[in-house]
Structure formats: C-alpha cells, structure tokens
Amino acid sequence: MSKESLPLLGATEIRRLAEELGIRPTKTLGQNFVIDGNTIRRIVAAANVDPAETVLEVGPGLGSLTLGIMDAAAKVVAVEIDxxxxxxxxxxxxxxxxxxxxxxxxxxxxxxxxxxxxGNPTSLVANLPYNVAVPVVLHLLEHFPSIRNGLVMVQDEVADRMSATPGNKIYGIPSVKGAxxxxxxxxxxxGMNVFWPAPKIHSGLVSFTRDKDRSDAPDRKEVFAIVDAAFAQRRKTLRAALSGWAGSGVRAEKILVAAGIDxxxxxxxLDIEQYIDIARAAQGVPAEPSASEA
Structure with a gap:
C-alpha cells in the first residue's frame, strides 16, 4: 500500500475515538480536531518533511495529523497535555x-x-491551540536548537502577524521575535469545516526555517526586552518608548543615534537586525547619573 493510500482519521473515526474516551473538545485546551484527510496531506506536504528526520508535534490530540506526519517522517515525538x-x-x-x-x-x-x-527532533509540525501558539513556537525554538524548520497551523490572524514584515500595520512582537x-x-x-468542532475563524499555515546565526549577537533576552518596550506603546517614538528600558529619554536617544536609528x-x-543594533549600541552608552549623583 502506498503512503498516499494509507488510511487517515476522518470525521467518523475522530468522533468514535472521542466517544470512547468520553472527550468533548474544550476551548480551554484549544482543541479543534482535523477531520479531513486531504487537509492532513496538504499540511504534511507543505511541511516538506525529510523521510529521515524526527518530527516534533505539539498537541496531537486524537492523532489525525500524527498519522500523516508518520507517513512522511522516520520518527515522531508528540507532546500532549491531556x-x-x-x-x-x-x-x-x-x-x-x-x-x-x-x-x-x-x-x-x-x-x-x-x-x-x-531524538533531537529537527522539524516542528503542529496544529497549535490558538491561545498559546506564539509562546509555544518561541519556547520551542529557544530550547531546541536542533529544530531547523517546520510548519505550524495557527489562527489565520496570528499567521499573518508571525510572518509580517516591518512597516505592516500588523507587524509586532511575534513578527520580530520570530525573525x-x-x-x-x-x-x-x-477553512473552518475541516475541524471538529468547527472554529469560527480560518486557520493559517506558517512555515519557518532557522537560517539566522546569532552567536555574535547580544543576549537574546536583552534584545527581546527592547522589542517588548518598543511595542508596549507602539504609537510613541522610539526615544519615548525606550526611555524606561534605557533609564532615561536622554540615554535612549544616545543609544538610538549610536545604532544609526532616528x-x-x-x-x-525596525527589523530584528536593527533591534540587535540597539542592544549592541547600549553596551557602549553609560547610564545617566541619577539626580543624587549629579
């Protein structure tokens, strides 16, 4: 039997398994089970899984996507909270x-x-709960450098944010930190009808490739602190937005000028490289003396 003809879980099988386990999908865990085999095949094909690699799946649920991944990969490591x-x-x-x-x-x-x-998984393929998708992806990329690529299914709006580029109105913290x-x-x-229960919004697929070497960059936590400060009040200028992080507006301005940023x-x-430039410039700009020290 070819891999294309191997059985996948459809609506009947999903509901049978759920009934057997006494499970009703919960919003708390973000459970929306895929019930369409063609959608599973589409997701796995878009993930471009290497037949020799170990794939990490988060939230396998009843296993509909798990079976599809297994048909394409050597091994699957599935993390399930339920x-x-x-x-x-x-x-x-x-x-x-x-x-x-x-x-x-x-x-x-x-x-x-x-x-x-x-197994040192090298790829992440997952249908992620909408409410934790971005934190989960960032957590896994932080802690598992073996993950070099992957594809995740998230809320469509979140997919747009994760893949947005500078200047776009939806560009924000997920966009910068992912980059x-x-x-x-x-x-x-x-679409919505390939899930049980059907969500009220579309889902989006986001593919990623870890293709950035940050070995010479400033500490990631410091860069992310700058990103958080910059978007906490995104309508403000960087001088104003970063004044708390920098210790004062004067020091923030000096750092930005040193980084070549208006x-x-x-x-x-700003793109991620410019935020890295800000963190690097900050290392050479001393803190402003306090009023008591002046």
Missing part, C-alpha cells in the same frame, strides 16, 4: 500504522514546560 489523549495515541498508531509503534514517542506535558526531548530565529512565511489558509522613528518600522 492525559486521556496521550494515553490513547500509541494505541491509535498501532491500529492505523501497525509496525510503526516504536517510531512514536508520546510525552505527557505542557509544551511550555518542556526543556528536554528525546530572531529565522525566516517565517505564510504558507496557506485552512530617535523619532517608531518600533514598527
């Missing part, structure tokens, strides 16, 4: 992909708390 779902997934693999059971590792955990994974790690681009839109510019106009 105990009944995590416990059932190996059995589903045995039923639908007999002989591949040992290629699946299921970890019962909150993805935001995972800092170690077996620290590499290149992110919008890879498609997924202090009257706004944060939404």
């Amino acid at each position: 105990p009944p779902l995590a416990q059932r997934l190996p059995q589903t693999m045995a039923e639908f992909r007999p002989g591949r059971e040992e290629d699946l590792t299921v970890i019962l955990s909150d993805a935001m708390k995972v800092t170690e994974l077996p 620290w790690y590499g290149t992110m681009r919008k890879a498609g839109v997924i 202090p009257k510019e706004r944060g939404e106009k």
Whole structure:
C-alpha cells in the first residue's frame, strides 16, 4: 500500500475515538480536531518533511495529523497535555500504522514546560491551540536548537502577524521575535469545516526555517526586552518608548543615534537586525547619573 493510500482519521473515526474516551473538545485546551484527510496531506506536504528526520508535534490530540506526519517522517515525538489523549495515541498508531509503534514517542506535558526531548527532533509540525501558539513556537525554538524548520497551523490572524514584515500595520512582537530565529512565511489558509468542532475563524499555515546565526549577537533576552518596550506603546517614538528600558529619554536617544536609528522613528518600522543594533549600541552608552549623583 502506498503512503498516499494509507488510511487517515476522518470525521467518523475522530468522533468514535472521542466517544470512547468520553472527550468533548474544550476551548480551554484549544482543541479543534482535523477531520479531513486531504487537509492532513496538504499540511504534511507543505511541511516538506525529510523521510529521515524526527518530527516534533505539539498537541496531537486524537492523532489525525500524527498519522500523516508518520507517513512522511522516520520518527515522531508528540507532546500532549491531556492525559486521556496521550494515553490513547500509541494505541491509535498501532491500529492505523501497525509496525510503526516504536517510531512514536508520546510525552505527557505542557509544551511550555518542556526543556528536554528525546531524538533531537529537527522539524516542528503542529496544529497549535490558538491561545498559546506564539509562546509555544518561541519556547520551542529557544530550547531546541536542533529544530531547523517546520510548519505550524495557527489562527489565520496570528499567521499573518508571525510572518509580517516591518512597516505592516500588523507587524509586532511575534513578527520580530520570530525573525530572531529565522525566516517565517505564510504558507496557506485552512477553512473552518475541516475541524471538529468547527472554529469560527480560518486557520493559517506558517512555515519557518532557522537560517539566522546569532552567536555574535547580544543576549537574546536583552534584545527581546527592547522589542517588548518598543511595542508596549507602539504609537510613541522610539526615544519615548525606550526611555524606561534605557533609564532615561536622554540615554535612549544616545543609544538610538549610536545604532544609526532616528530617535523619532517608531518600533514598527525596525527589523530584528536593527533591534540587535540597539542592544549592541547600549553596551557602549553609560547610564545617566541619577539626580543624587549629579
């Protein structure tokens, strides 16, 4: 049997498994299960998984995407927060992909708390809960440098934000912080009716490639602190927005000038490289003396 003809979970199978486990999808966990095999094949194809690699999946749920990933990859490491779902997934693999059971590792955990994974996964492919999508992606990219590429399905609006470029009105913190790690681009839109339960909004696909070397950059936390400050009040000029971070408006202006950036510019106009330049320039601009020291 070719991989293209291997069975995937449709609406009937998904509902059967959910009924067996006594599960009703919850908004709290952001559970929307994919019930369309063609959508699964489309996602896996867009992820461009290498047959030799280990793929990390977050939130496998009842396993619809897991089976599709397994057909394309050597191994899958699945992180699931819901105990009944995590416990059932190996059995589903045995039923639908007999002989591949040992290629699946299921970890019962909150993805935001995972800092170690077996197998050094090199790709991330996941249908992420809408409410935690950006923090999860940034957390995984921070803690797992072995992840070099991937594709995630998120709320369509979030997909636009993650892949936005400077000057765009939706460009913001997710756009800049994602660019620290590499290149992110919008890879498609997924309709509502391929899920159970059907969400009220479309989903978007975001593909990414870790293609940035930050070994010579300032500390990531310092750069991200600047980004947070710049967008906390995005209508303000950078001089004003960064005054709290810098210690004063005067020092903020000196840092920006040293970085080659107009202090009257706004944060939404800067790319990640310019935020790195600000952090680097700050290292050479001493703090302003306090009133008591003056």
